[in-house]
Amino acid sequence: MLKLIIFKELREIILSTKFAATFGVCSLLIIMAFYTGIKNYQSSVQEYNASKAALFSQFETAKDWREVPRLTVFLPPNPLASLVMGISNDIGRAAVIYDSGYQAFRDSVYSVNPVFAVFRFLDLEFIFLIVLSLFAILFAFDAINGEKERGTLRLSFANSMPRATYIFGKITGSFLALALPLLIPVMTGLLLLPLMEVPLSVNEWIRLLIFIICGLLYLGVFLTLSVFISSITKRSSSSFLFLLIIWVCSVLIIPRAAVLLSGNLITVPSTSKIYYQRVQMQMNNIQELLKRANEQINKIAQEMAASGDTSPEAQKRYTDKMSEVYKNLQEENDKKISAYISRLHEERYNKQKQQERLALGISRISPATVFTLAATGLCGTSLELRNNYEEKVLTYSGIYSDFISGKQSQPAQDNIVKETVNPREIPDFYYQPKGFSDILKDALPDITILLVFNIILFCGAFIAFLRYDLR
Amino acid sequence: MTESINAGTNNTIVLEADKLTKRYEDGVLALDELSFTIKSSEIYAMLGANGAGKTTTINLFLNFIEPTSGEARVMGIVTHKEPLLAKEKLAFVSENVMLYQNFTAIQNLDYFAKLGGKKNYTRDDYRNVLLRVGLQEEAHNKRLKGFSKGMRQKCGIAIAILKDAPAILLDEPTSGLDPKAGYEFIQLLDNLRSEGKSILMSTHDIFRAREIADTVGIMNQGKLVMQAGRDELTDKDLEQLYMKYMAGHMEAAA
Numbered sequence: 001m002l003k004l005i006i007f008k009e010l011r012e013i014i015l016s017t018k019f020a021a022t023f024g025v026c027s028l029l030i031i032m033a034f035y036t037g038i039k040n041y042q043s044s045v046q047e048y049n050a051s052k053a054a055l056f057s058q059f060e061t062a063k064d065w066r067e068v069p070r071l072t073v074f075l076p077p078n079p080l081a082s083l084v085m086g087i088s089n090d091i092g093r094a095a096v097i098y099d100s101g102y103q104a105f106r107d108s109v110y111s112v113n114p115v116f117a118v119f120r121f122l123d124l125e126f127i128f129l130i131v132l133s134l135f136a137i138l139f140a141f142d143a144i145n146g147e148k149e150r151g152t153l154r155l156s157f158a159n160s161m162p163r164a165t166y167i168f169g170k171i172t173g174s175f176l177a178l179a180l181p182l183l184i185p186v187m188t189g190l191l192l193l194p195l196m197e198v199p200l201s202v203n204e205w206i207r208l209l210i211f212i213i214c215g216l217l218y219l220g221v222f223l224t225l226s227v228f229i230s231s232i233t234k235r236s237s238s239s240f241l242f243l244l245i246i247w248v249c250s251v252l253i254i255p256r257a258a259v260l261l262s263g264n265l266i267t268v269p270s271t272s273k274i275y276y277q278r279v280q281m282q283m284n285n286i287q288e289l290l291k292r293a294n295e296q297i298n299k300i301a302q303e304m305a306a307s308g309d310t311s312p313e314a315q316k317r318y319t320d321k322m323s324e325v326y327k328n329l330q331e332e333n334d335k336k337i338s339a340y341i342s343r344l345h346e347e348r349y350n351k352q353k354q355q356e357r358l359a360l361g362i363s364r365i366s367p368a369t370v371f372t373l374a375a376t377g378l379c380g381t382s383l384e385l386r387n388n389y390e391e392k393v394l395t396y397s398g399i400y401s402d403f404i405s406g407k408q409s410q411p412a413q414d415n416i417v418k419e420t421v422n423p424r425e426i427p428d429f430y431y432q433p434k435g436f437s438d439i440l441k442d443a444l445p446d447i448t449i450l451l452v453f454n455i456i457l458f459c460g461a462f463i464a465f466l467r468y469d470l471r
Numbered sequence: 472m473t474e475s476i477n478a479g480t481n482n483t484i485v486l487e488a489d490k491l492t493k494r495y496e497d498g499v500l501a502l503d504e505l506s507f508t509i510k511s512s513e514i515y516a517m518l519g520a521n522g523a524g525k526t527t528t529i530n531l532f533l534n535f536i537e538p539t540s541g542e543a544r545v546m547g548i549v550t551h552k553e554p555l556l557a558k559e560k561l562a563f564v565s566e567n568v569m570l571y572q573n574f575t576a577i578q579n580l581d582y583f584a585k586l587g588g589k590k591n592y593t594r595d596d597y598r599n600v601l602l603r604v605g606l607q608e609e610a611h612n613k614r615l616k617g618f619s620k621g622m623r624q625k626c627g628i629a630i631a632i633l634k635d636a637p638a639i640l641l642d643e644p645t646s647g648l649d650p651k652a653g654y655e656f657i658q659l660l661d662n663l664r665s666e667g668k669s670i671l672m673s674t675h676d677i678f679r680a681r682e683i684a685d686t687v688g689i690m691n692q693g694k695l696v697m698q699a700g701r702d703e704l705t706d707k708d709l710e711q712l713y714m715k716y717m718a719g720h721m722e723a724a725a
């Protein structure tokens with residue numbers, strides 16, 4: 001009986017003209033996302049190599065390590081990032097290294113090609129986000145109330161069929177009917193990766209597959225949601241409207257609203273505010289500083305007068321003592337201010353983290369956000385990318401400054417006519433993405449949330465149907 | 472369809488309403504202690520104005536709703552106590568069923584036959600039953616999308632025949648059928664009766680009811696106000712009776 005219903009559902013969906021039309025469009029979009037992603041990846045590899053070569057040739061023109069230009073390191077292209085872009089286009093790919101530090105990242109894809117920033121790219125994650133959810137809604141919005149409207153529900157239940165079997169078969173059948181055909185373009189796209197010579201490690205393949213499973217879970221969320229809504233509304237037209245509203249909220253509104261809301265709930269002090277506070281503190285301190293300096297200087301002056309020693313040595317001793325006082329006070333003050341400032345920065349950082357967590361927390365009520373977070377996490381293009389990249393560049397800048405000071409401290413060999421700089425001696429900058437288990441661990445909560453969404457909505461649909469008025 | 476179940480060969484009671492009462496949540500008393508019995512090889516026609524309670528009666532037999540009191544029984548099985556068992560013995564033709572629009576007539580038949588537990592039908596069986604209900608052969612493999620109301624109704628009837636259950640419930644089955652198809656439908660019911668089926672049919676068509684039914688019941692406001700056998704009916708003018716009872720009860724209600 002269950003098998004019969006599953007197959008009926010499969011056939012009913014796949015035989016419809018609605019399916020033929022939408023499936024064609026979806027397949028095209030998915031394959032296109034793979035294709036353009038791969039193309040983008042290839043061009044970013046070329047760009048990456050060209051920038052590195054240009055830098056090397058600059059190094060080679062230098063006669064001595066003392067004359068080399070500043071080193072720039074580049075974020076190497078990540079093949080997964082071309083399918084699930086996340087923030088990878090927003091962050092600068094190049095960082096200029098200086099004495100154990102670096103300058104702000106520059107040359108993000110969007111800053112180089114602003115037109116992309118306006119329209120964003122059409123990556124696989126975006127297509128899944130929009131297409132899978134709409135696909136599910138389009139085919140399941142009338143799963144229950146539509147059957148009632150067509151009289152097939154009554155006719156089916158004139159047979160000895162348990163309701164549980166029916167609803168279970170219906171959800172399973174429609175899930176298979178939507179998921180299996182979509183796997184065809186996805187498989188085609190996956191096949192394009194080796195065909196177009198995109199180097200993927202085993203670990204990356206596994207992450208890509210988990211991403212696709214997340215896509216299926218996301219499809220499941222909207223499917224069970226649609227079945228649920230269609231079994232608590234009387235007419236299919238109203239369930240369609242409801243679902244459309246839910247879709248707009250979860251895909252378009254909640255992610256943005258969450259950021260706005262958390263921005264209002266937690267205010268992060270701006271850097272200019274911190275600067276202002278610093279200036280104010282300096283002004284306040286100056287009064288006190290002068291007072292204390294005067295007191296101590298007066299004391300020294302009195303001491304000097306009391307001693308009666310007016311020899312130039314004694315005078316020098318006292319002036320030295322006085323300047324010592326100034327120096328100490330100045331140092332103390334500097335320390336105080338810098339402690340204060342670093343506290344302000346730390347507070348700002350904590351607030352920012354808090355705001356970020358709140359925004360993500362709120363927006364996780366939308367399955368679309370959860371899917372995005374899981375996808376970008378898995379493909380290494382989440383917010384973590386920036387933090388991780390910064391950390392790696394900072395570590396590297398230490399290594400580089402050791403290297404360069406080692407080179408520069410070698411005596412200049414004027415007698416050797418041409419001692420060229422060999423840039424290949426520079427220690428390589430590897431951007432080491434997070435480890436596989438770390439990535440999985442980070443993505444696991446979101447995958448679990450997707451799963452929980454599925455379970456809750458499935459149970460909702462199930463219970464709603466058990467109480468459904470079949471007439 | 473060879474293994475037609477002759478429901479207890481002769482004159483066993485197949486369908487039975489026993490003081491069946493239904494009061495909807497909004498307080499409407501749709502059925503008020505309705506009682507009747509239908510034997511095998513018997514056709515019972517329920518007549519009655521709109522809202523008299525005909526569909527409610529059929530829904531109770533199918534356990535789509537629960538009775539407020541009383542019982543509906545199919546071959547002794549109380550429908551609201553053992554609905555799955557009772558439904559094995561029931562076939563149903565509803566008013567204006569749309570069926571699955573993307574399936575052909577045969578695909579629809581195949582699905583519902585299997586749902587009714589009949590797994591061994593061949594394409595020939597489907598073809599024959601569709602011909603039997605009067606659907607031309609060229610329509611058999613067409614999607615139902617393009618079907619007229621009457622053509623869909625024929626498919627619905629074919630589905631009920633395929634289930635080969637001892638009892639058949641029909642809710643206004645002739646709505647949507649043209650006169651020729653209506654006539655053929657009467658023949659079909661006659662055939663089914665001779666196969667031993669017990670048939671409960673609600674209709675507004677008094678003439679057909681008199682022509683085919685063994686027993687005619689007239690309902691008004693959830694009550695059976697008149698019930699007469701075929702023999703009694705030949706002498707009386709059913710139309711006048713119908714109008715009389717309707718009018719009488721209208722007056723009583725007023």
Ligand SMILES: Nc1ncnc2c1ncn2[C@@H]1O[C@H](COP(=O)(O)OP(=O)(O)OP(=O)(O)O)[C@@H](O)[C@H]1O
Nearest residue numbers: 495497499501519520521522523524525526527528
């Ligand atoms: N779900 C419901 N809730 C409340 N009242 C209902 C419901 N369904 C039917 N009724 C009422 O029950 C009564 C009987 O309705 P029913 O549908 O059984 O009539 P019917 O004889 O089939 O009429 P028709 O000839 O129009 O098909 C009517 O008064 C109707 O308003």
Ligand SMILES: [Mg+2]
Nearest residue numbers: 525526527642
């Ligand atoms: Mg009715």
